[in-house]
Amino acid sequence: MTTLDVKDLVKDFRIRDGLRGRRLRAVDRVSFTLTPGRTVALVGESGSGKSTIARIIARLERPTAGQVVMTDEGGGRVPDRDYRDQVQMVFQDPFSSLNPFHTIEHHLIRPLLLHGRARAGADARKKVAELLERVNLPARDIAHRRPHELSGGQRQRVAIARALAPGARVIVADEPVSMLDVSIRLGVLNLLARLQREENLAVLYITHDLATARHFSDDILVLYRGRVVERGPADEVILDPRHPYTRLLAAASPNPEARGRSLDIDAAAVVAAGEAPAYDHRIQS
């Protein structure tokens, strides 16, 4: 079974603070495992370190400590040069993740060729068409267009197709729908879920939205200032939150059914909540 193990990941950033540098711990000993067919959601506010984890897994950033290990079916470690065949990423902003200068075809052909999934020429174009069909886009219509001619939802589908092109087994989706219009968000998430089922992909879903995290994933990790404060099966974490910070997040989410409730949130409670010890539903319940 192909798995991706994240072990005790730590990332420090140096911040210039006057003349002296200061260290900011963006990610603090985070561990989890991605397995085929399952989705893990990383939930947190801005600054919680969730995007940094995504960038480390996508090898855009080096961890300060800890490691990310990919294991193939035979149980051996996937060598570094093959890592990018296996792990791909869908970015947050479909308006900036596609190069305005190039056609859609370019965006898909390059990864196909780079990872040896197609031979240049007719074969590659055929594979591009297949990829586009898989994300429900009319290939004939779309392939020769440039990004600005597509809507946000279409672009994000292209970005998903691009992540699939190298034949990846692990997809890191960093807020894949937060920049999209609300009425097409679920469509894109459903598409990701279908592709995951069909290809038995491991998915890391990064979001600040508790509701989609609950419905879209199997496990949820709640992050606060780089630390995992609560983890467990999605429904348990959301419906029965044990950590005060998770409770705070759930209480702060808009809730039409709770019209007229008090909006009061004690600011001090946020800080205090973050300090409470972490809770793991699988161990502690």
Added chain:
Amino acid sequence: MTDLGPDSPAPRRAVLPRSSPKLVTGLALIAAIALFGVAGPLFVGEPGAINDIGLAPPGGGHLLGTTQLGQDVLAQIAYATRGSLYIGVLVGVMATVLSALFGIVGSYVGGAVDEAFSLFSNVMLVIPGLPLVIVISAFVPPEQRGAWTIAVVLAVTGWAGAARVLRAQTLTLRNREYVLAARVAGEPAWRIIVVEMLPNLLPLLASQFVFSVIAAILSEAGLSFLGLGASNSSTLGTMLYYAQNGFALQRGAWWWFVPPGLIIALFGCGLALVNFSIDEIIDPKLRTVPRRIRQRRRAPAPVERPAPDTAVSVRNLSVTYGNAVPAVKDVSLEVRRGEILGLAGESGSGKTTLAYAINRLHRPPAQVTAGSVTFHDRDGGDVDVLALPPGELRAFRWSQLSVVFQGAMNSLNPVMTIRAQLEDVLATHRPHLSRSDRRARCARSLELVGVDPARLRSYPHELSGGMRQRVMIAMAMLLDPQVMIMDEPTSALDVVVQRGILREILRLRDELGFAIVLITHDLPLLLEVSDRIAVMLGGEIVECAATEEILAGPRHAYTRRLLESFPSLTGERGAFVRSGEATGGAR
């Protein structure tokens, strides 16, 4: 293509400049002079041929007269133009290549390489160019001072400024997600630079190229005029040099020095005009949109008296961008005193355009083509907002009807303290207030939104995003308006912060009794806090009802779809996800 719904495609990003009078004039000037320089020498005689009629005025056998030695000025200009263009293009190419190398490669690679390249560029930049050129030129013996030598000298002293500009741009491009995506895909670095980044730097490179051509031609003219130019070639500068030596000015031989000077000026002018057009691609904000002085006057809409508690009534309002489809179509809406009216819709639904038009903040090409906006003062008296003369409009905005813009927290002036910015509003609108009154009011308004008044001394960057947003709300409330329009006031903020701000807004509403138009795509939020909700789709209000009614059962299909787009946090999974794509809001 089912996705081409509410989110419309983004505007086309131009690769070529738009045709404009500036561009056409510039190109015509350049083409004419370049043609003259390239083809001219084929039709004129030998420029060095000495004649016995020196300093003959234009006319007769010599269209532009002759020099002191009797050489034909027209022939000389033709060759000189060719020489100047040659040097200009040569320097342009070399300087652009150098600046691209040091600016782009350095900043992409980053780390020590970037530091070294950047330092080198900076050193080159502070070396005064022309004096260095003069020194270098003076060192090279005249017999070796060919056009190439001069071009190399000019290129070496002229690339650094462009390199800095390119470096800045590359630094932002490097972190664009499409560049990151190419890295994740495993593209080699050189391909990322050449294939992914370079095309997006082209407008900037073109602009820098044009600029260095102008600079090169001018510097070369200057050098030659000083007698330090290329020895074996003739350029416009050398012509001026000989004219100077031949006392052309003193002898009134204007035909000898005016034409070369004019060609330099016109060529520089043409290149500068082209450069402006290229700059407009890089920064579309530079495009001047012809501003209409007079709005098309609408027939005053017959306003029947609205209900007594109405604060603003909008009747049959239509707003159009240029001549295209209307962004807001025939919208009628009432804002009641003290209520929170939620305006829900997705991008392109016209909700922001509507909000701007209510306060007449829309800018050309947006234009109100029909309808009326009437403000009903709580002291009695109606104001036809769309007909207010500019002076009264300024007084009306903020003091009666204020706006908190989308992403407002980033619209504070970074170099002014919070106090200065708040007092500015008071100084403009309440000039009679004394200094101490102004201070007291600023402090009180910050307290109202839950920010410590000690923060008045802070600069915007010293505050968190949530705090800046609170400051913007304080600013909007400073003049005690009767209606506040808030366009996505909390969308960029974390939910916990968002909650705190909403609480303050609601508390203030209860205390001060103003009405709020809350614009957002976040329907669950509106359902929780607003009294009534209007749903916009394609410029029209498709449903407007009390929140309870919409909660109980939305009538319009689009409202239902919007509602379904937000899976419930604690409720059933409903139609959502992992069960298959066919159901729910799947498209």
